[in-house]
Structure formats: structure tokens, C-alpha cells
Amino acid sequence: MPSYEEKYAYLEKHVDALKTNRTGDERQTDGEVFDKKTLMTIYDLMSDGLLDKVHYPISTGKEGNVFYATDADGDGLALKIFRTSTSTFKRISKYIEGDPRFKGVSGNRWKMIYAWVNKEYKNLLRYYDAEIPVPEPIAFENNCLLMEYIGDENGPAPQLKDCVLEDPTDIYDEVTSFIIDGWQDAHLVHGDLSEYNILMLDGQPILIDVGQAMTRDHYNAKEYLIRDIANVNRFFRQRGADIIEDEKILDCALNGCDDEEEEEEE
Numbered sequence: 001m002p003s004y005e006e007k008y009a010y011l012e013k014h015v016d017a018l019k020t021n022r023t024g025d026e027r028q029t030d031g032e033v034f035d036k037k038t039l040m041t042i043y044d045l046m047s048d049g050l051l052d053k054v055h056y057p058i059s060t061g062k063e064g065n066v067f068y069a070t071d072a073d074g075d076g077l078a079l080k081i082f083r084t085s086t087s088t089f090k091r092i093s094k095y096i097e098g099d100p101r102f103k104g105v106s107g108n109r110w111k112m113i114y115a116w117v118n119k120e121y122k123n124l125l126r127y128y129d130a131e132i133p134v135p136e137p138i139a140f141e142n143n144c145l146l147m148e149y150i151g152d153e154n155g156p157a158p159q160l161k162d163c164v165l166e167d168p169t170d171i172y173d174e175v176t177s178f179i180i181d182g183w184q185d186a187h188l189v190h191g192d193l194s195e196y197n198i199l200m201l202d203g204q205p206i207l208i209d210v211g212q213a214m215t216r217d218h219y220n221a222k223e224y225l226i227r228d229i230a231n232v233n234r235f236f237r238q239r240g241a242d243i244i245e246d247e248k249i250l251d252c253a254l255n256g257c258d259d260e261e262e263e264e265e266e
Contacts, residue, residue, distance in 0.1 A: 120211035
């Protein structure tokens with residue numbers, strides 16, 4: 001069994017983000033993300049053959065950072081590392097404690113954060129199985145989530161907010177389907193849907209950051225559904241898309257859509 005020092009030496013060769021040629025702010029961020037438990041979790045993922053190398057950060061969020069990584073074949077992966085700080089724990093608690101899938105997980109910071117990672121993995125799997133475009137989930141362990149990399153050789157896919165849309169109505173219809181099919185087929189509501197949580201790859205929107213998504217039997221699910229609809233309509237109205245009334249989208253999500261009626265409206 002390798003010692004911690006041997007494991008760390010191995011990681012130094014395989015995790016580029018640990019290298020010392022970093023600015024002060026970057027080193028501070030690395031220190032928050034790459035604590036001892038996290039480093040050993042990454043080592044375990046490597047030992048299991050799921051991960052070969054961690055290269056560089058591609059996004060920074062409120063709960064954690066996403067790094068570009070590769071497997072043994074050199075294919076791209078995304079490694080999301082969740083921070084284990086007290087502030088992160090306080091932010092996510094309300095989404096865990098109200099989720100019927102995670103009853104009894106409360107109070108303990110580590111258990112709560114590990115449950116959050118488990119939750120994002122399960123939510124991704126639900127969306128993926130419902131054929132809603134999300135990064136394919138690969139594995140999770142402790143505070144690390146490994147998933148499909150959304151991007152190309154030039155870098156990660158941009159957020160919707162940063163894209164010029166040739167046909168905003170087409171993209172709007174796709175994003176609206178995320179809301180409706182998410183509720184109907186994945187039995188989930190995203191809860192934080194906006195132009196910040198959608199990537200654009202090859203002209204197609206892809207849903208990300210689904211950790212806070214909750215099952216539709218959550219006591220606040222309808223409230224979050226209404227908020228998601230309002231956020232999406234606000235953004236696409238500004239981009240000149242043909243908008244469907246909030247109430248119609250809500251009714252379609254809750255009660256199912258009448259395809260014939262939709263075609264007549266079009």
C-alpha cells in the first residue's frame with residue numbers, strides 16, 4: 001500500500017493544477033479545492049482506471065470547480081470537485097434536507113457534501129436516461145464527480161449567455177423542453193435554470209449544474225418550476241424569441257402537452 005507521500009508524488013505528476021507556477025489567487029483556490037481528502041479521492045479514481053490526468057480548471061462555481069481531465073486513452077473528461085467549506089455546506093443544506101431521496105442526512109458537513117455529490121450524479125443520470133441533453137455521468141466518490149466533457153479541442157463549450165443566437169426561438173423551444181420533459185420524464189425540476197446553467201455545443205443547448213435539482217414531490221418543487229420558467233422566458237424575450245406564456249408552459253409541464261394544439265398555435 002503506497003504511503004501518503006508516495007500517493008502525493010504520483011498526483012504531482014498527474015495533476016497539472018498542483019504545479020507551483022500559479023498566481024496568488026489561483027494558489028488560494030487550489031488550496032480550497034485540493035485538500036488532503038480530495039487528493040486521496042482523485043488518487044482512488046486514478047487507481048480505479050477512471051481517470052488518468054487532471055489538467056486545468058475550466059470553470060469555477062459557488063460549490064466547486066470543474067477541471068479538464070483525460071482518461072488513459074487521452075479522451076476528455078470533466079472532473080467536478082466540490083468544496084468542503086462551511087459556507088458551501090450552508091448553501092446546499094436546504095436542497096438536501098428537503099429531498100426525499102436523502103432523508104436523515106443533516107447536521108454533518110461532510111455527509112451533507114457527499115450527499116450533494118451523490119445527488120448531482122443521480123440527477124444527471126435521471127436527465128440522461130430521459131434523453132435530456134446533459135453531461136453523461138461516469139462516477140462519483142466523496143466530493144468528486146466525473147462526467148462527460150462538454151467542449152472540443154478549442155476548449156469548453158460556452159455558456160448560453162455568451163452566445164449569439166441565429167435562431168433564438170429554436171433554442172428557446174429546446175430549453176423549454178428541458179423544463180417540460182424534466183418534470184414529465186425525469187420527474188425533476190432544475191431549480192436554478194438560467195442562461196448560466198446551459199452550455200451551447202454545435203448549436204445545441206446542454207443542461208448543466210443539476211445538483212440543486214429536486215424531485216417533483218419536493219414540497220417546493222412547483223415554486224422552483226415557476227421560477228425556472230420565468231428565468232427562461234426573461235432571457236429569451238430579451239433575445240427576441242417567440243415566447244410562450246408562463247402559465248401555458250407550467251400547465252404543459254404539470255398536465256402534459258397537447259401536440260395537436262401546439263401545432264395549431266405554431
